[in-house]
Amino acid sequence: MRLENYHAVVTGGARGLGAAAAKRFVAEGARVVVADIDGEAAAACAREIDSTGTLARGLACDIASADECAALAAEAEEFFGAPIDIFLAHAGMGFAGPLADADPERIRRVIEVNVLGTLYSAQAALRSLVRSPRASLIFTSSLQGVTARAERSVYTASKHAIVGLTKALALEYGPRGVRVNAIAPASTDTPFLRTQLEVAGATDVEQAVRNVAASMPLGWLPTPEDFADAAVFLASTEARSITGHNLLLDSGASAGIFKR
């Protein structure tokens, strides 16, 4: 129970890595708001975590809207009856393919969600977090926040922005008691990864997932549970002196050039 009586919000929490973190937060003693652009999926996820509705609530929120982010923070405070202690700004979307061929509308939406949406989430979260005595803002960046990848240009740019934001806000809000960190997963086996592989042209997605795993020094992909472990660690007092850090969860992929 490393998060006993903490109040946590997870954006993009209805499935994948966000859902794993939301579940683990509650298992560690927290109450949680699961926020997602898909409000029904967020509500279903919250019910799955706690059918009584006491420990978990699902809310609809498109992080690309500053107003919806502000409403999310207000509704979360109302549910908790207290300020937010942990805000996991996790929601994001992918981009794959050559930039020259990309639909400008797709480019705009990826930047709108991953960069503007993350900024709006952070802004709304910080207004509450500054009133918590154990505040932790955690972003989900990516391996593509530190190393680039061909045919992921817009995504890479957006995730580099999040790593910069982590450092800037750690400096800005450290004196006000808010720790700001990021988790940078490499490819993790979620619907997000499978969609990216399909968009990139994989015909056998299972084989493509196995190929990605084989390309990692450890030989396996990080799991959603690994991600939840990292989120609990960064939110807990075990990380009380850690801020401005981008925690690579990448099975060694960023360590250097690896060939089996």
Ligand SMILES: NC(=O)c1ccc[n+]([C@@H]2O[C@H](COP(=O)([O-])OP(=O)(O)OC[C@H]3O[C@@H](n4cnc5c(N)ncnc54)[C@H](O)[C@@H]3O)[C@@H](O)[C@H]2O)c1
């Ligand atoms: N899975 C991976 O391999 C991987 C690797 C590195 C980073 N990430 C990052 O993790 C995050 C999501 O990954 P996942 O694997 O959990 O994905 P996922 O597709 O399983 O889940 C993403 C969730 O975010 C929600 N969402 C999308 N746009 C939203 C918006 N505008 N507002 C609110 N919610 C929104 C979706 O409805 C979905 O429930 C992204 O930030 C992504 O960049 C994922």
